[in-house]
Amino acid sequence: METDELVFFGTISKPFSFRGQLIVYSKFNIINSKTVFIRIEDSYVPFKLVNSSIHKKNLFKFNLFDVKDEEKAKSLVKKEVYIKKDELVINKDNLEFLINFDLYNKKVYLGPVISIVEKIGQNLIVVYYKNKNTLIPYTEELIVIINKKKRILVMDLPSGLLEI
Numbered sequence: 001m002e003t004d005e006l007v008f009f010g011t012i013s014k015p016f017s018f019r020g021q022l023i024v025y026s027k028f029n030i031i032n033s034k035t036v037f038i039r040i041e042d043s044y045v046p047f048k049l050v051n052s053s054i055h056k057k058n059l060f061k062f063n064l065f066d067v068k069d070e071e072k073a074k075s076l077v078k079k080e081v082y083i084k085k086d087e088l089v090i091n092k093d094n095l096e097f098l099i100n101f102d103l104y105n106k107k108v109y110l111g112p113v114i115s116i117v118e119k120i121g122q123n124l125i126v127v128y129y130k131n132k133n134t135l136i137p138y139t140e141e142l143i144v145i146i147n148k149k150k151r152i153l154v155m156d157l158p159s160g161l162l163e164i
Contacts (some may be wrong), residue, residue: 005109006037006044006082015073017059022073023079024060033059037082044082095123095138097148103127103136104154105162106144110134113153125153 010026039045054143055061095116117124123138144154
């Protein structure tokens with residue numbers, strides 16, 4: 001497996017049970033992979049993923065085919081977990097992928113998205129607009145289109161929002 005075909009998924013935090021289950025920390029909210037790759041020293045070792053479930057926010061519970069006991073699970077703690085790029089599912093709650101997208105209000109170019117501010121109940125995107133950082137609420141109702149290939153975000157902003 002070539003390393004450029006893999007993407008970082010998360011880190012093994014701790015064993016979950018004496019049966020070899022693992023807790024994996026990840027910013028993703030879903031995994032569609034049947035195989036995960038664990039970085040052991042300088043190698044990416046494939047493990048068949050028997051099943052996975054969300055344990056808590058940002059935590060998954062993994063059952064790996066060849067990990068049947070607590071000792072084997074402990075040996076994998078703090079190891080990085082990778083998945084194939086083509087199996088990657090973006091977490092809709094994590095907006096980091098929007099950084100460096102060009103933001104448009106309908107057809108009018110506003111500027112680049114330079115960062116994300118995650119607040120409880122309201123995520124904000126920061127756009128460099130008219131030589132200053134401007135906060136814009138990120139809600140489904142305002143989004144017209146997200147083009148990941150062209151790195152463009154088109155929104156339909158309420159009038160007066162940019163003057164605040």
